[in-house]
Structure formats: C-alpha cells, structure tokens
Amino acid sequence: MKKLMLLGDEAIAQAAIDAGMSGMYAYPGTPSTEIMEYIQSSAEAAELNVHREWSSNEKTAMEAALGMSYAGKRAMVAMKHVGLNVAADGFINSAMTGVNGGLIVVSADDPSMHSSQNEQDSRFYAKFATVPCFEPSNQQEAYEMIFDAFELSEKYKTPVLFRITTRLAHSRASVRLREALPQKELNLPQDLAQFVLLPAISRKKYKTLLTSFESVRYDIRLSKYNLFRDGRKRGTGIIASGIAYNYLMENIREVSDDYPVLKISTYPFPKELITDLTSRCDEVLILEEGAPFIEEALRGILDDGIKIFGRLDGTVPRDGELNPSIVAKALGFPVKYGENVPSVVKMRPPSFCKGCGHADMFSALNKAVEPYGPGRVFSDIGCYTLAALPPYNTINSCVDMGASVTMAVGAADAGLFPSIAVIGDSTFTHSGMTGLLDAVVKGSPVTIIIADNSTTGMTGGQKSMATGRIRQICEGLGVGHDHVREIVPLRKNHDENVIVMREEFDHQDVSVIIASRECIQTATRRKKSEAQSE
Amino acid sequence: MKNDIILSGVGGQGILSIAAAIGLAAIENELFLKQSEVHGMSQRGGDVQSHLRLSDNDIASDLIPHGQADLIISVEPMESLRYLPWLFGEGWLVTSSNPFINIPDYPPVEDILAEITKLKNHLIIDSDKIAKESGSLRSGNMVILGAASPFINMPVESIENAIIKLFGKKGADIVETNLKAFRAGREYSAAFRS
Numbered sequence: 001m002k003k004l005m006l007l008g009d010e011a012i013a014q015a016a017i018d019a020g021m022s023g024m025y026a027y028p029g030t031p032s033t034e035i036m037e038y039i040q041s042s043a044e045a046a047e048l049n050v051h052r053e054w055s056s057n058e059k060t061a062m063e064a065a066l067g068m069s070y071a072g073k074r075a076m077v078a079m080k081h082v083g084l085n086v087a088a089d090g091f092i093n094s095a096m097t098g099v100n101g102g103l104i105v106v107s108a109d110d111p112s113m114h115s116s117q118n119e120q121d122s123r124f125y126a127k128f129a130t131v132p133c134f135e136p137s138n139q140q141e142a143y144e145m146i147f148d149a150f151e152l153s154e155k156y157k158t159p160v161l162f163r164i165t166t167r168l169a170h171s172r173a174s175v176r177l178r179e180a181l182p183q184k185e186l187n188l189p190q191d192l193a194q195f196v197l198l199p200a201i202s203r204k205k206y207k208t209l210l211t212s213f214e215s216v217r218y219d220i221r222l223s224k225y226n227l228f229r230d231g232r233k234r235g236t237g238i239i240a241s242g243i244a245y246n247y248l249m250e251n252i253r254e255v256s257d258d259y260p261v262l263k264i265s266t267y268p269f270p271k272e273l274i275t276d277l278t279s280r281c282d283e284v285l286i287l288e289e290g291a292p293f294i295e296e297a298l299r300g301i302l303d304d305g306i307k308i309f310g311r312l313d314g315t316v317p318r319d320g321e322l323n324p325s326i327v328a329k330a331l332g333f334p335v336k337y338g339e340n341v342p343s344v345v346k347m348r349p350p351s352f353c354k355g356c357g358h359a360d361m362f363s364a365l366n367k368a369v370e371p372y373g374p375g376r377v378f379s380d381i382g383c384y385t386l387a388a389l390p391p392y393n394t395i396n397s398c399v400d401m402g403a404s405v406t407m408a409v410g411a412a413d414a415g416l417f418p419s420i421a422v423i424g425d426s427t428f429t430h431s432g433m434t435g436l437l438d439a440v441v442k443g444s445p446v447t448i449i450i451a452d453n454s455t456t457g458m459t460g461g462q463k464s465m466a467t468g469r470i471r472q473i474c475e476g477l478g479v480g481h482d483h484v485r486e487i488v489p490l491r492k493n494h495d496e497n498v499i500v501m502r503e504e505f506d507h508q509d510v511s512v513i514i515a516s517r518e519c520i521q522t523a524t525r526r527k528k529s530e531a532q533s534e
Numbered sequence: 535m536k537n538d539i540i541l542s543g544v545g546g547q548g549i550l551s552i553a554a555a556i557g558l559a560a561i562e563n564e565l566f567l568k569q570s571e572v573h574g575m576s577q578r579g580g581d582v583q584s585h586l587r588l589s590d591n592d593i594a595s596d597l598i599p600h601g602q603a604d605l606i607i608s609v610e611p612m613e614s615l616r617y618l619p620w621l622f623g624e625g626w627l628v629t630s631s632n633p634f635i636n637i638p639d640y641p642p643v644e645d646i647l648a649e650i651t652k653l654k655n656h657l658i659i660d661s662d663k664i665a666k667e668s669g670s671l672r673s674g675n676m677v678i679l680g681a682a683s684p685f686i687n688m689p690v691e692s693i694e695n696a697i698i699k700l701f702g703k704k705g706a707d708i709v710e711t712n713l714k715a716f717r718a719g720r721e722y723s724a725a726f727r728s
Binding site for chain 2: 005007030031033034114115167168170171172173174243246247248249250251253323324325328335336337338339340341342344345346347348349350351352353383386390391458459460
C-alpha cells in the first residue's frame with residue numbers, strides 16, 4: 001500500500017478520509033489546524049465530496065458533526081484543547097444522545113502552552129462525559145486508531161474522544177495507508193427520539209449510557225493499542241501513554257527487556273493489564289503527557305497500594321510537556337547536556353510581522369487612550385494578543401475567545417471609562433457577537449474595535465466567517481449605523497484614526513470601530529498565487 | 535546510521551524548506567525519519583526550531599534528546615546558539631552569519647560569532663552574499679543546506695534530487711537557482727574545512 005510522510009494531524013485526516021468519513025468540521029486552533037487543512041487540500045476528499053468547510057466555532061462544528069452522525073454518516077470534528085470547552089455542551093450531551101454514524105472528536109492538547117492560554121488535559125472530558133478516549137503514540141498508530149475509533153463509535157453508539165498533544169500533531173513520519181472504505185449511506189436513526197434529550201427520555205438514556213459504558217470498558221480492555229510487555233527485572237514497572245511512550249522507548253532502547261512496560265492508549269483504562277503489571281513489580285513509574293490523569297486514578301485518594309512515581313510526587317515535573325531528558329531523569333538515567341546557552345542569546349518572543357495592520361491600529365489606540373491612563377483595553381485570542389508585549393503594552397486581558405467584549409461590558413458596568421475591547425474578525429464571529437448583543441440591549445458605553453485582517457491569522461490564514469459582513473452583523477445586532485465606524489490602520493491615517501477612537505469613547509452607548517487591513521501574510525500569499533496563475 | 539539534526543531560525547525564515555529537502559532525500563535513501571516542527575504563535579517572528587531524525591533503524595522519540603544532536607543547521611547566528619544543550623561534543627554547528635534583528639536587545643553580531651567560534655566544530659557562512667551571487671537572495675536556505683550537506687549521512691545526489699523535487703513546481707529557473715545556491719554552499723564548506 002501507499003506510504004506518505006505525514007504530520008500526526010495529517011495522519012488523522014488521511015485516516016478519516018480512508019475510513020469513509022463524510023464530513024469534517026473544525027475551527028482552526030494550534031495544534032489541531034492541519035487536520036482540516038489537509039482534508040481541504042486533499043484531492044481524494046474533493047473527489048469523494050467530503051464536507052470540509054470551516055465552522056464559526058468549535059460548538060457549531062461539534063453540533064454539525066453530530067447532525068452528520070444523526071443522518072447515519074461518519075463525521076469528525078477537530079479542535080484545540082480549549083476549543084473543547086466551547087464545544088463542551090454539545091460534546092457532553094452527545095454522549096447522552098449517542099451517535100448514529102460514527103463520530104470522532106479530536107482534541108489537540110498543548111502542554112507547555114506553546115500557543116495556548118492553558119494546558120488543560122482533554123482526557124478529563126472523556127471521564128466527565130462518560131465517553132471512551134483514544135490516544136496514539138505515533139503517526140502510524142494515529143492512522144490505524146481512527147478506523148477503530150469509528151468502529152467502536154458505531155458499535156456502542158458513542159462519540160469517541162481522540163486526544164493528541166502538540167509533539168505528535170506537529171511531528172512528521174512515514175505512514176502506511178490502508179485500503180479505503182466507502183462512505184455510509186444516508187440512514188436515519190432507528191429510534192427517532194434518540195436525539196431528544198427531554199428529561200423523561202434523558203433519565204432513561206443516562207441509565208443506558210452507564211450500562212453501555214461498562215460494555216465499552218469490557219471491550220476496550222482487549223484493545224490492541226494497550227500493550228503489556230513483561231521485563232526481566234521486577235523492581236520498577238512502567239506505565240506510559242501517548243508521546244511519553246516514545247520518550248520511554250528512546251531511553252530504554254538498549255535495556256528494554258529489563259522493564260515490564262504497559263502502554264495505555266485508552267480510557268477507560270485496561271484494568272486487567274494494569275494489575276498484570278502491578279502484581280509483578282514493587283513500584284510503578286507513570287509517564288503521561290499533560291495532567292496526572294492515569295496516575296490519579298491509580299493512586300486514588302488513599303494512595304495506599306503499590307508505590308507510585310509520577311507527576312504527583314515530583315519524579316516527573318507537575319506541569320509542562322515531557323521530553324526524552326525529563327523521562328531519562330525519571331528513570332534515574334544520566335543526561336549528558338551539551339554546552340550551556342551562552343548569555344549573549346536573548347529571548348525572541350513572537351512579534352507583529354513587518355507591514356501588519358494591527359501594529360498601526362495599536363499605535364493609534366495607545367495614543368487615543370493616553371489621556372485616560374493604562375488599564376482600559378480588554379483583548380482576545382489572536383495575533384493581536386501580541387500587543388500585550390513591548391513596545392505596545394496596550395492590552396490588559398486575553399482570557400478566552402470573545403471575552404474581550406463581555407469583560408469590557410462588565411468593567412463598564414462597574415464604572416470603568418472608557419472601556420475598550422479589541423477583538424479579531426474571526427474571534428468576533430466565533431464568540432464575540434453574543435457579547436455585543438448583551439452590550440446593545442443594555443446600552444453599555446463600550447467601544448469595540450474589531451481588528452479585521454480578513455482571515456484567521458494566528459493559525460496561518462484560514463477563512464474568516466466575518467469577511468465582508470462585519471458591518472451588517474453589528475448593525476443587525478442593533479449597533480447604531482453612525483457608531484459603526486470603519487478605519488484603515490495605516491501609519492498615514494494615524495491622526496485621523498486617533499480622532500475616530502476618541503469620538504467613540506465619548507459616545508455613551510455601544511460603538512464598534514472596524515479597523516480593516518488585509519493580513520500581510522495572506523496578502524503576500526495571495527499576490528504570489530495570483531502572479532503564478534497569470 | 536543515525537543523524538540527529540536541529541534546524542533553527544526565526545519564524546518566517548523558512549527553515550521548513552531545509553527540513554523538507556532533507557526529508558525527501560531520506561525517503562529516497564529509504565531511511566526512517568521523524569521530523570518535529572513548530573507551528574503556531576512562534577511562527578510570528580519568534581524563535582523556531584525543527585528536530586529532524588534520520589536512521590536506518592526505527593526511531594522512537596520525535597524529539598532529539600539533549601546532548602545527542604550531530605548537527606545544528608541555523609539560518610540565523612544567535613538562534614544557532616540557543617540549541618547548544620542539544621549538541622553532542624563532536625557535533626557540528628553550521629550557521630548563517632546574517633543576523634535577523636527584530637528585538638531591541640539584539641547583541642552585537644561579533645559577540646555572537648565569538649561564542650560560535652569557541653565551539654570545536656563550527657562553520658559560519660555569509661549565506662545572503664553567496665545566495666545573491668547564485669542568482670537569488672531567497673535561496674539563502676539552500677546555501678546553508680549545501681554548507682551543512684557534508685555532515686548529513688546521505689549521498690549528495692539524493693539531496694540535489696530532493697531540491698529538484700521540492701522546487702519543481704515553481705519552474706526550471708527556480709530549481710536551477712536553488713541547486714546553484716546549494717552547490718555554492720557545499721563548495722564553501724569544503725574550502726573551509728580544508
């Protein structure tokens with residue numbers, strides 16, 4: 001069969017196409033973005049007419065995928081870990097409804113927060129929702145596992161959470177493909193009340209979910225992805241999952257026969273395999289990326305069983321992503337570092353690109369708020385969050401998608417003046433619109449600057465749902481026509497933009513300033529491709 | 535055989551084109567390959583690196599362990615030093631001498647070069663100048679790849695084939711410029727070491 005060099009994200013995407021998926025739904029977010037991007041650029045997906053449009057946010061993506069599943073077809077939804085918070089309502093209730101066509105929810109965690117606000121571990125959502133979870137260790141396994149996840153999903157009528165972490169998402173390796181499966185036919189659920197979560201129905205469905213999850217637990221204990229391999233020495237047994245398993249194998253390559261090793265790739269955990277390991281060892285080392293999810297379960301509250309080493313006792317750091325050296329230390333192996341980084345090397349944080357419109361917008365905003373003093377600008381998730389850093393130091397918050405608008409409203413409620421929000425165009429349509437409606441309905445004196453670069457910039461320039469319709473949306477939600485202002489953030493317009501901002505600060509009701517200038521990255525790419533096609 | 539390579543630079547400098555060329559060559563040589571990349575926030579002018587692992591055996595870790603990289607290939611001099619804790623004592627550091635200055639406290643270039651020359655095995659190359667002489671400033675990455683190519687355990691022809699494949703879509707002229715840049719870098723490297 002064909003072999004391809006694929007990122008972990010791309011292996012998942014290719015597997016979904018090959019497993020007969022009919023619809024892919026997602027909102028961009030590092031490190032999950034390349035799943036949808038791969039499907040969008042796949043000739044096979046185009047030929048098979050696989051649905052592959054971005055959604056406005058993770059919740060709409062989750063629900064649309066559930067709709068595809070309702071209609072009997074296989075669907076996948078992908079997001080970054082914090083996106084699962086946005087999709088949580090749909091996700092958790094999809095466990096209650098169950099699925100019809102197979103449904104996989106991919107959540108890409110970002111331990112060490114390379115491009116994220118937190119390092120929450122998605123596996124807790126599996127437990128919370130009573131949903132099985134798979135976590136692959138490598139690209140080939142990710143590819144294979146998608147087929148099995150769809151099968152498990154349909155067999156037990158449950159969504160399956162598919163957890164990956166940054167290093168797998170963004171690491172490339174060779175993947176051997178399988179023969180592709182056909183898509184499923186349109187097929188309504190046998191019970192047309194399956195998706196109706198009225199209390200009387202829900203109470204029954206919850207009992208069914210709890211029973212069926214026990215069957216999943218029984219089934220999954222035989223999963224080929226949970227692998228126990230006995231070792232010659234019986235002192236320390238090792239449990240590893242996900243990418244941590246690779247770091248373990250890197251370290252024990254030459255002595256791998258010495259250690260009993262259990263690789264756990266599923267939730268629910270394979271209890272029998274765990275007792276196989278613990279019954280023949282004096283102690284257990286647990287290596288897992290993210291939170292001590294397996295470790296807490298094994299220790300329980302009393303922690304009075306076998307001696308356990310892991311993140312909770314400091315053998316492995318409590319936070320941050322793992323690497324081969326951290327794992328070596330946990331194993332008691334020496335680590336031979338190279339030379340230290342000389343002091344001449346300075347930090348190089350990310351910054352606005354040369355020619356970025358956000359930079360000119362923030363220069364104007366800094367000038368406009370100067371008379372009022374610092375601490376009045378709420379912001380959001382996107383490239384423009386870089387204005388928290390020098391030389392701008394403009395923004396005072398970055399919490400979650402859309403929070404700039406609503407936090408500005410709350411601060412205005414408290415009497416802060418001026419109370420300003422800066423939100424990107426794609427973030428605005430993701431989760432800013434409902435907050436704007438709150439502001440309109442109560443006549444909140446906030447100024448909302450929509451930094452419109454006509455793309456989802458931070459994740460690499462995906463389609464923005466807002467493009468070309470921001471004014472219509474704002475006016476439609478009830479912002480007065482004269483207080484939806486449009487500016488072009490260019491240095492030559494600086495003075496005039498400062499005046500517009502100050503005028504709208506003074507307006508005692510909701511104002512929106514749309515600062516529009518195309519993202520320099522997408523503009524460059526567009527010009528290049530236009531030049532090539534000429 | 536194993537070849538653990540760290541590629542470094544600043545987001546936007548395109549280190550992934552070097553990674554892609556080595557990757558394609560590795561496939562031609564039927565080697566195992568793992569390549570960890572940085573996507574996301576750092577790509578906006580922050581420091582970026584890629585771990586590239588080649589081996590004739592199965593590779594476990596996607597990341598290179600500290601002290602085990604055989605080679606650092608950097609398109610920016612200060613960035614080349616950021617990954618020294620990964621470099622094996624006898625390993626080589628190949629870097630462009632051209633600084634990318636987008637921070638206010640960027641140190642004097644001489645100080646950076648002085649640190650690099652303290653290393654036993656280092657090669658500093660003015661990739662901008664050589665790229666310009668080869669026909670395009672934009673082929674600087676291929677100059678650096680050329681300079682580093684003697685330290686990569688693969689036949690040079692397979693790396694050249696990879697460059698042809700990589701730039702093939704962009705037309706014969708672009709392929710030729712990049713090959714020229716690659717060869718100029720390789721020649722500089724040979725002259726430097728003799």
